[in-house]
Amino acid sequence: MEDDDIAFLKRSSSPEAAAREARHLGDLQGPGIVALQGVGADGLELEKAACSLADVLHERGPLPDSEVRAVGAAAAAALARVHDAGLVHGDVKPANLLLSPNGELWLTDFDAASMADDRPLERFSPGRLPPGAAARPTTDMAALALTLVELATGTLLDPETSWRTVDLRRLGCSPALSAEISFMLGCDGSTLNAGGAASMFERAGGSLPEPASKISGADSTPTVEFMPARSAPSATSARPQGAAAIRRARWWQRLAASWRPAPAANPSRSRSQASGSSQARRSS
Numbered sequence: 213m214e215d216d217d218i219a220f221l222k223r224s225s226s227p228e229a230a231a232r233e234a235r236h237l238g239d240l241q242g243p244g245i246v247a248l249q250g251v252g253a254d255g256l257e258l259e260k261a262a263c264s265l266a267d268v269l270h271e272r273g274p275l276p277d278s279e280v281r282a283v284g285a286a287a288a289a290a291l292a293r294v295h296d297a298g299l300v301h302g303d304v305k306p307a308n309l310l311l312s313p314n315g316e317l318w319l320t321d322f323d324a325a326s327m328a329d330d331r332p333l334e335r336f337s338p339g340r341l342p343p344g345a346a347a348r349p350t351t352d353m354a355a356l357a358l359t360l361v362e363l364a365t366g367t368l369l370d371p372e373t374s375w376r377t378v379d380l381r382r383l384g385c386s387p388a389l390s391a392e393i394s395f396m397l398g399c400d401g402s403t404l405n406a407g408g409a410a411s412m413f414e415r416a417g418g419s420l421p422e423p424a425s426k427i428s429g430a431d432s433t434p435t436v437e438f439m440p441a442r443s444a445p446s447a448t449s450a451r452p453q454g455a456a457a458i459r460r461a462r463w464w465q466r467l468a469a470s471w472r473p474a475p476a477a478n479p480s481r482s483r484s485q486a487s488g489s490s491q492a493r494r495s496s
Contacts, residue, residue, distance in 0.1 A: 222321070223255040229323060230255055236322040239297055244290030246310060246320040261310035261318060262423035265363060269306055270430040274366045277389050278418035283309065284360050284392075285413035286317035286420065291356065292406035294319070295349040300328045302347065303337050304355035306362060307431035311423045324435050337433040342372040350398075353406060357396040364389060368433075 234256055237248040247259040265283065268275070275283075287309055294301050301308075302324035310318040324335040326347045333345050340358070345351050358369050365384040369375055375397060380390035392412060396404050404412070 222258055233322045233325070236299065236325050240293060240299075240322075242293065244286060244293060244317065244319055246318040258320065259318075260313075261320075262313050263311055263427050264431075265306035265309040265311070265421070266430045267424035267426070267428050268311070268421050269363060269366065270428050271424040271426065272421070274384065275363050275421055277364065277386050278416075279421045280360050280364045280389060280418075281392075281413040281416045282418035282420045283317065283363060284356070285410050285418075287319065287356055287359075288353075288406045288410035288413065290317070290319040291349075291352050292410060294325075295328065295352070295406055298328055299325050300333070300347045300349060301325050301352050302333045302335065303340070303435050304352050305337055305340055305359055305431075305433065307433075309359070311420060313423075315420060317420055321435070335435055337435050339368060339433050340371060345371075349405060350403075353396055353404065353409065354398075356409070357393050360389075360393055360396075361385060 230251060234248055234251050237245065237256070241247060246261065249257040249259055251257070287304070291301060291304070301319065301322065303321055304319075308319065308321040310320050312318055324333065324337075326333060328348055330346050330348055333341065333347050333351070336345060340355055341351060354371065358371060358375075361375070361380060361383070362368050364386075367383055369383075375394065377387075377390045377394040380393055381387060385393065395412075396409055398404070
């Protein structure tokens with residue numbers, strides 16, 4: 213495409229990856245999924261979006277509950293189509309949720325997508341999923357739940373920690389939204405599929421956020437090949453470690469900004485607060 217207002221280019225790591233992603237997009241074309249315009253020599257030509265939700269979060273900060281719920285409803289509906297096709301997206305995060313020029317939400321970046329076969333995902337964004345996360349729909353639902361917390365509070369949570377309603381409230385989520393997201397995470401033994409989550413959030417109403425005025429391309433967790441933790445450090449590892457240190461500093465700035473003091477606590481409440489605080493430390 214020559215017209216920049218019609219399409220934009222998504223570069224692929226290899227021709228094979230581009231072909232695989234194009235095949236997924238072709239099978240899933242329809243509402244809630246970014247449209248494939250063509251396959252070029254350098255990657256995929258996709259319908260141009262106004263911005264990503266990472267751009268909105270970067271520009272505006274945490275979003276109100278009504279907008280978070282609207283995102284949850286639209287993103288879950290898109291994931292329901294993905295899961296019905298026997299696929300797992302594998303990389304749900306704000307940067308992969310696009311706002312269209314006409315006010316729709318599109319799920320994009322199927323570079324990490326795979327068949328829902330319970331095998332460990334080969335690609336994912338570090339810090340978004342626990343190592344060894346299985347290719348199953350519940351993995352996408354957990355990632356969407358943590359994405360909604362990030363949109364509501366500006367805080368990226370540790371995916372290896374169980375986040376209860378009380379913990380989410382202490383990070384700044386409202387009581388109602390905390391209960392809904394905790395339900396999605398299965399903290400009370402619940403199992404909620406994408407269609408059920410879409411219905412839950414649709415009942416509350418709300419509208420999607422306005423697009424950001426500028427596209428920053430902000431995404432601190434790009435999709436990468438999974439590397440085992442036992443890999444020996446090399447000369448090239450110094451730079452990623454430095455970048456991680458910068459992200460940790462920004463993490464704590466966001467955590468401090470979204471913190472809400474708890475009311476006077478009884479002994480059992482104090483124990484819950486201590487648990488939530490230790491989880492927050494681990495999530496950095």
